[in-house]
Amino acid sequence: MNIVADANIAFVKQAFSAFGEVATCRSSEINAAQVRDCDLLLVRSTIKVNQALLENSRVRFVATATIGTNHFDLDYFRQHNITWASAPGSNAASVAEWFAAALFHGCAVAKLDPTELQIGIVGVGAVGGRIERFCRTLGRPPLLCDPPRQRREGGDFVGLDELLPKCDVVTFHVPLYRDSQDATFHLLDEKTIAILRPGALIINASRGEVIDSSALLPALRSGSLQGVFDVFEREPAPDANFIAASLLATPHIAGHSLDGKVRGTQMIYDAACGFVGIPPTWKAVEHLPPRSVETIILDDTLDDLSAFRGAIETFYSIVEDDRALRAIMLLPESQRGRAFREYRENYPARRELGGLPIKAGVKQPLARSLLRSLSAPR
Numbered sequence: 001m002n003i004v005a006d007a008n009i010a011f012v013k014q015a016f017s018a019f020g021e022v023a024t025c026r027s028s029e030i031n032a033a034q035v036r037d038c039d040l041l042l043v044r045s046t047i048k049v050n051q052a053l054l055e056n057s058r059v060r061f062v063a064t065a066t067i068g069t070n071h072f073d074l075d076y077f078r079q080h081n082i083t084w085a086s087a088p089g090s091n092a093a094s095v096a097e098w099f100a101a102a103l104f105h106g107c108a109v110a111k112l113d114p115t116e117l118q119i120g121i122v123g124v125g126a127v128g129g130r131i132e133r134f135c136r137t138l139g140r141p142p143l144l145c146d147p148p149r150q151r152r153e154g155g156d157f158v159g160l161d162e163l164l165p166k167c168d169v170v171t172f173h174v175p176l177y178r179d180s181q182d183a184t185f186h187l188l189d190e191k192t193i194a195i196l197r198p199g200a201l202i203i204n205a206s207r208g209e210v211i212d213s214s215a216l217l218p219a220l221r222s223g224s225l226q227g228v229f230d231v232f233e234r235e236p237a238p239d240a241n242f243i244a245a246s247l248l249a250t251p252h253i254a255g256h257s258l259d260g261k262v263r264g265t266q267m268i269y270d271a272a273c274g275f276v277g278i279p280p281t282w283k284a285v286e287h288l289p290p291r292s293v294e295t296i297i298l299d300d301t302l303d304d305l306s307a308f309r310g311a312i313e314t315f316y317s318i319v320e321d322d323r324a325l326r327a328i329m330l331l332p333e334s335q336r337g338r339a340f341r342e343y344r345e346n347y348p349a350r351r352e353l354g355g356l357p358i359k360a361g362v363k364q365p366l367a368r369s370l371l372r373s374l375s376a377p378r
Contacts, residue, residue, distance in 0.1 A: 001276075004035050005042035008345050009065045010261035012042060015269045015282045026345065035059055040272060043071070046341075051076050061275050065264035067091060067126070067255070070176045070207070085271030087264035089126035091255030093352050095205050096130040096374050098254035099171060101318040102203055102228040104309040106247055110201065110226060112168070114305065115139055120167035122160065122187070123174030123206060124149060130374065131171060137366075137373040143167060147182050164192055169201045176207035186212040193219060201226045201247070205254040208232040213242045220245035230254040236340035240329040250321035251328065251343050259352040262288055291351050296371060300361030307360070308367035315353050 001020030005012045006027045013022045019040060027046040035041055036057045043049060045066040050073035054062075063085040064072065077084050107114045119135050121128045124146040135142040143163045150157035164170060178185045188202070189212040196202075196219075204211055208231040219225040220242070228248040232238030235252060243249045266284035273280040293314060298307040328339045354375030360368040 001039045002037055003040040003042065004030065004038040006030065006044045006047070006065075008044055009042055009268075010258065010265050011284065011287050012065075012265060014287065015265050015284070016040070016042070016272070018278075018281070019272065019276065028341070032057070042268060045071050047071060049073065054080070054082070061085075061272060063268035063271060065090070065261070065268050067264075068175055068207070083275050085268050085275075087267040090264035090267055091257065091260030092126040092130055093354055093375060094257035094260040094350075095127045095173070095254045096134065097257070097312065097316055097352060098205060098230065098250075098318065099127075099131055099203065100134060100308075100370070100374060101312050101316050102205075102230075102248060103169065103201075104305070104312065105318055106201055106203075106226070106228050108309070109247060112201075117168040118143065118166060119169040119171065120145065120163040122146075122163070122170065122172045123184075124157075125173065127205075128171075128173040131173065133376075134370065134373045137369050160187065160192065161195065164200075165195045165197055167197060167200060169203065170196070171203040172206045172210050174206050174210060176209055184210050186210070186215075188212060188216065190215040193225070196225060198224055199226070201228065203228045205230040208235055208238070213239055217242050217245060236344075237333070237337035238340075240333075240336075243325060243329050248318060248322045249325050250318060251325045251340055253321055253344060253347055256344070256347050256350065257352045258288065258349045259354070288351075289349070291356070293356065296353060296356050296358045298358070298360040298364050298367050300364065302364075304364050304366040307364050308370050311353075311367065311371060316350060 003016050003019055003022045005022055005024050007024035016022050027044060030047050032053055038059050041059050041062045043064050045068055048071050049062055061083045065087050067088050069086050072084060103114055115138060119140055120143040121131055122145045124132055124144050132142055143166060144157050145160050145163045146157055174184045177183050187210050193215055202225060213233045220227050226247045229246055230250045231252050262284040269282055270280050296311050299310055324343055328336055331339055358368050358371055
């Protein structure tokens with residue numbers, strides 16, 4: 001069996017070598033000629049898997065080690081009896097930790113108290129659900145907007161038009177749908193931007209196209225709105241002006257923890273075993289390196305919120321990723337796309353904090369609870 005795989009899928013050769021020969025390459029190098037004699041195709045979200053790529057190939061199983069499937073032509077898969085798999089929720093903890101870093105650093109820069117803010121979550125799935133729990137632990141029950149869940153479950157969901165003018169922080173965690181009842185393309189556009197609360201902080205770690213960046217840019221420049229973004233329109237070469245106007249901007253790495261990547265590999269490996277009909281034997285957890293920190297030790301000289309922010313920054317420095325992206329935007333325009341891709345492909349190993357023991361002072365119960373809320377299973 002021949003397997004073609006994105007080289008950026010964690011431990012892909014170790015996991016899939018039992019299936020046959022694994023050829024790895026950069027996503028930009030995966031083309032129709034390369035997959036023609038391939039049986040299993042393993043990708044990430046950076047490559048479109050459609051008729052143009054698969055026609056006249058013998059591919060019968062496609063998997064993405066990422067949560068979304070916007071890069072899959074599912075209609076074509078169905079028409080040609082191609083089985084597919086993805087890794088929903090694999091990086092939810094990673095994105096939730098990124099959100100916490102984004103929120104607390106953004107509040108520090110803007111001189112805001114996160115315990116006094118009304119937060120709105122648009123999209124309450126694997127990631128949004130974790131952030132909902134985090135907000136409730138913070139003592140700030142969020143407003144929730146999720147039309148598909150509202151139709152299925154009822155409950156205390158609100159419409160986007162109701163959420164936007166009531167929130168100091170609006171964070172997006174939706175898939176990208178262009179043509180459906182729940183279309184999310186340019187969910188935040190000129191019309192919806194106009195009803196946002198003045199001074200609101202917009203956070204987006206879902207898909208860049210969820211926000212009309214051209215419409216939002218004037219508000220970011222004027223300071224009437226602020227933004228923290230991990231995803232952008234026109235990746236891998238987003239608008240440098242939009243990034244310059246953002247409070248924080250990172251190069252699509254919110255979900256790039258090593259734990260999340262390995263979790264994604266495990267999920268598509270298990271799916272491939274089911275497709276081929278063999279019992280799974282490879283265990284991702286056995287391949288994770290030791291953490292550099294064995295215990296989360298909170299600084300007992302700090303208050304609850306400061307201690308929590310310090311603990312998050314021990315694991316993840318959002319400022320470093322922000323600096324890296326701004327440096328990329330200083331390159332000649334023709335070089336930015338390649339630099340953006342290379343930063344993501346060579347991203348340093350970042351471990352999640354889940355499962356580590358926490359040593360906190362007696363006056364830091366909230367910090368301990370916030371850390372646990374991020375890492376506990378949803």
